[in-house]
Amino acid sequence: MLKVVDVCKRVEGHGEVRILLQNDEVLSVNLEFEIYRGFENFLIGKNLFDIPKIISRICGLCYASQTIASCKTIEDIYNIEVSEHNILLRRLLMSAELIKSHSMNFFFQTLPDLLTIFNLSQKTFSPYELIKYYPQLTTSLYDLIKVGNEINELFGGRSVHLISLVPGGVIYSPSRKSITLARKYFQKALVILEWIIEKFIQLFANQTPPKEFDLPKFISLALTNYGNYDRYSGSLRFKENNKNFIEFEKQNYSTYFGKEINLRGIDFYFENEKNVIVGPFSRFNIVENYGIDEIPTYLDYFNKSWKNNILFTNFIRLLEMYIESYQGLQILDNPSLNIREKLPSLNSIKNLDGIGVIEAPRGVLIHHYHLNKSNYVDRINLFIATEFNLSLINDMITKYAQELFERTGDINLVKKKIQMIIRAFDPCISCATH
Amino acid sequence: MKPRFILISLTSCTGCISTLMSLDIFPQFLERTRIIYFPFISDAKDIKECEIALVEGCVSEETQIILLRKVRRHAKKVFALGTCACFGGILSLSNSKIAEPLSNYIEVDGIIPGCPPPSKLFGNSVIRLVENKDITLSEKNMCANCPIWEKMEINFQINITKINPNPEEISLNEENSECFLKKGILCLGPITRDGCEHKCIKMGLPCEGCMGPVSKDFTSNVINFLSLIELSQELKDYTGIFYRFSKPKMKR
Numbered sequence: 106m107l108k109v110v111d112v113c114k115r116v117e118g119h120g121e122v123r124i125l126l127q128n129d130e131v132l133s134v135n136l137e138f139e140i141y142r143g144f145e146n147f148l149i150g151k152n153l154f155d156i157p158k159i160i161s162r163i164c165g166l167c168y169a170s171q172t173i174a175s176c177k178t179i180e181d182i183y184n185i186e187v188s189e190h191n192i193l194l195r196r197l198l199m200s201a202e203l204i205k206s207h208s209m210n211f212f213f214q215t216l217p218d219l220l221t222i223f224n225l226s227q228k229t230f231s232p233y234e235l236i237k238y239y240p241q242l243t244t245s246l247y248d249l250i251k252v253g254n255e256i257n258e259l260f261g262g263r264s265v266h267l268i269s270l271v272p273g274g275v276i277y278s279p280s281r282k283s284i285t286l287a288r289k290y291f292q293k294a295l296v297i298l299e300w301i302i303e304k305f306i307q308l309f310a311n312q313t314p315p316k317e318f319d320l321p322k323f324i325s326l327a328l329t330n331y332g333n334y335d336r337y338s339g340s341l342r343f344k345e346n347n348k349n350f351i352e353f354e355k356q357n358y359s360t361y362f363g364k365e366i367n368l369r370g371i372d373f374y375f376e377n378e379k380n381v382i383v384g385p386f387s388r389f390n391i392v393e394n395y396g397i398d399e400i401p402t403y404l405d406y407f408n409k410s411w412k413n414n415i416l417f418t419n420f421i422r423l424l425e426m427y428i429e430s431y432q433g434l435q436i437l438d439n440p441s442l443n444i445r446e447k448l449p450s451l452n453s454i455k456n457l458d459g460i461g462v463i464e465a466p467r468g469v470l471i472h473h474y475h476l477n478k479s480n481y482v483d484r485i486n487l488f489i490a491t492e493f494n495l496s497l498i499n500d501m502i503t504k505y506a507q508e509l510f511e512r513t514g515d516i517n518l519v520k521k522k523i524q525m526i527i528r529a530f531d532p533c534i535s536c537a538t539h
Numbered sequence: 540m541k542p543r544f545i546l547i548s549l550t551s552c553t554g555c556i557s558t559l560m561s562l563d564i565f566p567q568f569l570e571r572t573r574i575i576y577f578p579f580i581s582d583a584k585d586i587k588e589c590e591i592a593l594v595e596g597c598v599s600e601e602t603q604i605i606l607l608r609k610v611r612r613h614a615k616k617v618f619a620l621g622t623c624a625c626f627g628g629i630l631s632l633s634n635s636k637i638a639e640p641l642s643n644y645i646e647v648d649g650i651i652p653g654c655p656p657p658s659k660l661f662g663n664s665v666i667r668l669v670e671n672k673d674i675t676l677s678e679k680n681m682c683a684n685c686p687i688w689e690k691m692e693i694n695f696q697i698n699i700t701k702i703n704p705n706p707e708e709i710s711l712n713e714e715n716s717e718c719f720l721k722k723g724i725l726c727l728g729p730i731t732r733d734g735c736e737h738k739c740i741k742m743g744l745p746c747e748g749c750m751g752p753v754s755k756d757f758t759s760n761v762i763n764f765l766s767l768i769e770l771s772q773e774l775k776d777y778t779g780i781f782y783r784f785s786k787p788k789m790k791r
Contacts, residue, residue, distance in 0.1 A: 114582045117553055139600060140550050147633040152777065154703045158747070159783075162629040165554020165655065209560060213580040232580045233569045247566060254561040258658075264561060265554045265655045268742045273706035276742050448706035535552045 106132070111520045113527060115214040117166055118534025122523060124506060124516070131510045131519070134503045136495065136527055144539045145366050145485045153179050153482065154272060154451075156474070161266045163487075164535040166209070169195075169202040169257065170465035171536070172270045173337075177461030178472040179272040184455035189441045191274030191448075196337055197287070197436055198261050198270065199463075200429035203336075204294060205253025206466040207385075207422040210531045212246040215419055218525045222416070223312055242304070245297045249426065252290040256433070259283045273448040288437050294430040302403055302423050310406040314414040317505045317522070318529060322346070323380040323497060325387035328464045332393035334428060336464035343381075344391050355462045358471060364488065371492050380500070383468030383493040384531070385421040397431055400424055415501075415529040422531075454480050465490055467533050491537040494530055502526050542669060543589035545614060546577040549603045550630065550638070551596030553579070555621035558655040559593075562662050571669050590615050591668055593651075597623040597630055597638040604644050616648040617641070618668065625650040626751045626785035632778075638786070649674045654749035654784065657735045680753045681728030681746050686737055687715050688728075699725045700771040702745075702780055709743040719745040720768065725780065729767075730760040749784055758787050 106127045113120040119140060125132040144163055148156055157175040161168045173195050180187060187195075217235060220226040228234065236243045254264045260277055261267030269276045323345075330339035341358065344350040353361065362373045362381075373381055395401070403424060411417045436442060454476065461472045468490030475484035502523040510519050548556060556579055559565060574581055575589045586606075592614035598604060611617055619625045619641045630638030641647050651664045651674060664674045682688050700723045719726035719740075726745035732753045739746055752760060761781050774780065 112578060112584075114578050114584075115580060117579070119548060119578075139602065141636075142550065142599070142630055143633050143636055146635060147630075147779075151779070152702070154705075159629060159632065162552050162554070162654065165552040165557045168552075168554065205557075205561065209557065213560075217582075229582050231583070232574055232577065236566055236569055243566070250561055251563070262738050262742045263655075264658065265558050268739050268744060271706050271709070276706075276709050276711070276744070278711065448709060450705060450707040452705075 109516055113524055115528055116532055116534060118538065120532065120534045122502070122520065124519065131503070131507045134506045134523060135499050136502065136532070138534055138538045140538045142538055145487060148485050149483060150481055153182065156482070157270060157272065163539045164533060165265050166206045167202070167465045167467065167533055167536055168266050169198045169261070169270065170463050170470055172267060173199065174461040174463045174470050174472045176270060176272045177463065178459040178474050181461060182454055182456050182459035182474065182476065183451045185273065185449050185451065187274055188446060190444045190446060192337065193436045193439055193442050194260055194275035194277060195270070197433060198257060198267060199336060200433045201253045201256035203429050203466045204426050205250055207426050208246050208249040208253065211419060211422055214528050214531070218528055219419060222315060222525065223309060225308070242301070245301060248297055249294055252294045256287050256290055259287055271448065273451055276448065278445045279442060284437050288434060291430045291433040291437070295427065298423060298427040298430060302427060305420055305423060306403070306406045313410050314416045318414045318416045318526060320382070320413055320415055321380060321500065323382045325390040326381055326383050326469055326493065327388045327391040328462060328469060329391050334388070334392045334395050341462065341469065342391050355460045355471070364486065366484070366486055370495055371488060380497055381493055382497055383490050384418070385425055386415065386418045387468060388464065389421045395428055397428060400428065415526065418529055467491060467531055468493060487539055489536045489539060491532045491534065494532065498527060498530055498532070541571060541573045542591060542671065543573045543575045545575050545586060545589045545592040545610060547592070547594055547610060548579070549594065549596030549607070549624070550599040551621070551623050554655045555595040558658065558661060559665065562658060562665070564662050564666060568665055568669065586610060586613050588613050592617045593620045594624050594641055595620045597628050597640060598644060599630060599636050599638055607641060607644055611645040617645060618674070619647050619650045621656055622652055622654040622749055622751055622784045625652045628654065628784055631782055631784060631786045652732065652751045653735060659736065660734050677733040678753065679733045681731045681733050681737065683733055685728060686741060687718060696769045697721065697767065698723055698769045698771070699774060701725065702774065704744070711743055715743055725774065730757070730764050747783060751784060757785065
C-alpha cells in the first residue's frame, strides 16, 4: 500500500490530504490535521469569566463567534438574559467578522480556483499576481476586509481576539463618531458587494459547474429564527432534500449528535450520518426568508445545476456579506444601540450545565460546559463547524479521487483537484484543531 | 531586488497571519516583496532561499522542529511573529502539550509580540523588515505610559483578590481613574512590555500580559512583582495567571 501526503494550500490552518493507493487504485482520501491543541482539556478548572478570552484564541478568524458562543454558554449557566443593546453590539461584531472572513476566503483562497475551473485563466497565481490580475476587484475586496477589520476594532477594541466581549454583554457604549464611521463602512460594503455580485453573475451564471463539485445526498444543519436568516438566536434545524425538516432547541442536541471529548469528528444518531453539512450552503438551504428583496432575485440568476454544487457557496458568501452589511446598517439606526447601561451582575449560578449556540461564518458552533458541585468547570465540549463537515468532505474527495485516478492515473492531478473541493468548503482548521 | 519572504504557521490560531493580511499595508507588502512560501494564500510548494522568514505559532509537534530548522537554513533572518512564536503562547496553559517558543530550537533574529501583535507596531515592523531595518520594541513596561496609572506605592502590600472584574464593575476609559492593582484586581502591566496602546485597559479590563515580558528574565520580574502584592489564597491556587502566555524557564 502506498500513502501519498500533500500539504493543503490556500486553506486556513495546517491540513494535509492523505491518499491511500493499492494496486493502482485509490482506497481512501482523508483530510487530516496533524495538530491537536487540547482546549477542552486545559480549560477544565478555569474561572468561568476567564474562559471566553482564552477560548477566543482557538481561532484568529472565528474569534468573535467563539467568544460569543462562550459568553452565551456562561449566561445559560447564570440563567441571565442579555439586553437588546448588548445583542445588537454582538451582532455587529459577528457581521464584521463574517465580512472579513468571507472576503479573505473568496479573494485569496477560492477565486484562483474559480478562474481555473471555468477557464478564465489557467495561471497558478502568486499572491501579488492575483492582486494585479484585476485591480478593481482587488481594491474592492481589500476594502471589504478593511470594513470587517475596522468595525471589529471600533466596537471590539481590537481587530482579532476582541476585548469588549464579556459574559453578560459588551463593554462599550458606542460614541456618535464610531456609529457614523461604522455606517460609512457598511454603506461602502453594500456598494462594493452589489458590484461584485453582479460581476459574479455575469461571469458564472450562464456556466454549468463541474459535476465533481456536486454534493451527494446531504442533510443541512443551521440555526434559524423561524426560517429567517439569523446567526445569533433561534433554534437548530435539520433539513433533508430541501423538503422535510426537524427543528429542535439547543438543549436537545444530544438526541441527534454527540462527540467524544478530545476526539475529532461528530457522531450523528440517524441514518445517512455521513452527509451532514453546515455553513453558508446549509444556511442557504434552511433559510426561507432573508428579509431583503434583492436576495431571491440574485439567486434566480443561477439554474438548478448550481444549487446542488458546492461551488455555489462562493456566491452565497457574497450574498451573506451583502445581507449582513444591510443588517449592520439597520442595527446602527436602532435607538437601543445608544442606551448606556451597566452590565448585569453574574452572582449566582443557576444551572450546572450551559449550552451556547451560534452560527459562525463557517457554520454551527456549539459550546457545552458542565460544572461540578463546587461550581468549577469539569467538562467542556466544543462542536466546531469544520468537524461537522469533515465526513462529507472526505466522502466527496475519496469518490472524486477514485474516479479521476482511474481515468488519468495522474496522482498530481488528483492532489490538485481534490484540494479545490476542500477549499470550496472553506474549512477552518484552526477551529477544528482546538 | 525585492526581498524574498517566507511566512509559515506552526501551532497557532492563524490570528497573526490574518492580522497581517488585514493591515492597510498588506497589498503594498505583497508589491514590495517576493513571496517564496506562504501556504495560507499561495500554491508555492517549496521552502527556498529567502531574506526573511516570519513564523507564527509555537512548536508543539516533532515535525515542526524539522520544518523550523529547514526554514532557518534557508532564511537570512527569522522573526517570531506573535506571542506563541515569541514565548509559547496560550498553549502554555496545557499540561499535556508542549508549547515552546521558536528560540528553544533555532536562533531568532527578532520578535513581533502580541496576541495578536498590535496593528500599529505590526505595520511599522513589517515596513522596517521590507526596508532591511531592524525591529524596534519598547523597553518600558505597560505602566510607563498607562492612561490610568498613578504612582504605585510600594511600601505597602496590595491585596489582590481577583483576576477579572465582575461584569457589573467594569468601567469605561473615561470613568476609569484608579489603578487596577489598587482595586485588588491583578493587572500584569508592571511586568508586561508596552506597545499595545493599552487597549484592554482602555476597555476597563486589566492587562493579561499578552505582549510578553519586558526583560529576558521574566521569572525574576514575576518574583519581584509578587513581593509587592499579596495574592488571595484562591488566586494562589489558580494556575495560568502569570504564565498564561509562556511557561517558566523558556529561552527568550
